[in-house]
Amino acid sequence: MMDKQKLIILTGPTAVGKTALSIKLAQKIGAQIISADSMQIYKYMDIGTAKITPQEMQGIPHYLVDLLEPEDACNVYRFAELAKEAIKDISAKKSIPLVVGGTGFYIRALLYDTDFSETEGAGAYRAELEKMAEEIGNHAMHEMLREIDPVSYETIHENNVKRVIRALEYYHDTNGPISEHNEREHSKESPYDFRYFVLTDDRETIYRNIDRRVDLMMEAGLVEEVKGLLKRGCSREMISMQGIGYKQLIPYLEGEYPLERAVELIKRDSRHYAKRQLTWFRREKDVIFFDKRDYDHDDEKILQKMLEYL
Secondary structure, three states: OOOOEEEEEEEOOOOOOHHHHHHHHHHHHOEEEEEOOOOOOEOOOOOOOOOOOHHHHOOOOEEOOOOEOOOOOOOHHHHHHHHHHHHHHHHHOOOEEEEEOOOHHHHHHHHOOOOOOOOOOOOHHHHHHHHHHHHHOHHHHHHOHHHHOHHHHHHOOOOOHHHHHHHHHHHHHHOOOHHHHHHHHHOOOOOEEEEEEEEEOOHHHHHHHHHHHHHHHHHHOHHHHHHHHHHHOOOOOOOHHHOOOOOOHHHHHOOOOOHHHHHHHHHHHHHHHHHHHHHHHHHOOOEEEEEHHHHOOOHHHHHHHHHHHO
16 A cells, blocks of 8 residues: 655644744755645735745745736635645655645645535526525525435524525535535545644734734735735625735725724634634644643744654
């Protein structure tokens, strides 16, 4: 039997300190980094995504950063394909792929080689369901799941219309519940020999870091960055412009509310995102948590412990 491809993952909530630690880890073990950040993959979106700078990279090659135009749509399927190509490239150079970023769904898709063939596609039926949702409302749409997929009915909130529609569409296309498909995918064995590190910290500390980071983004010219994207022809409907920091500033620039309100929303939505990230990572399998409080917030101590696991 062939040895499995080695893979290291370093993730955690936004503003926890992944970037600095990832560079130190890469230097120690001779790794090259694959970004698992759904926003840093876009060009021209640097400030709002807290994108790593060439100086911060310290010569460590980074894949999947500044790869796509803001007009491009990056989804989990495309990310997984690009990341697999990067893993092959890094391995061919006799280096170790180190996946760094906070988009948990992307990481899971890569780690367990999720099969998207049955879940991709936007057919006519989806358009029909979207029209129906507008007419009959969230609750009635959600009730349609009760008989055909009781697990999804219990686990998907009725206000998450996108997922409700996806579950209904999946049943229509395959005559089976999407919850069973998801369970099969989630119970798959990973094709990788991996270590899955999650960096975390006291929630209040993370929230303080987020608030400080947003203030620094504003000082660094986030408003000008968003203006430049709009001037380029980007609109609020684009996937790239749905990112936190961008979608809150567009209404400000269009006169819907003052700048203070936009900043307040960016901070609030970033905190909510960090909370969702932590919930996600706690549900994942084979995860090794590193709470920074247990290591006196000292990256060197965390690094030494990570090297023991490797």
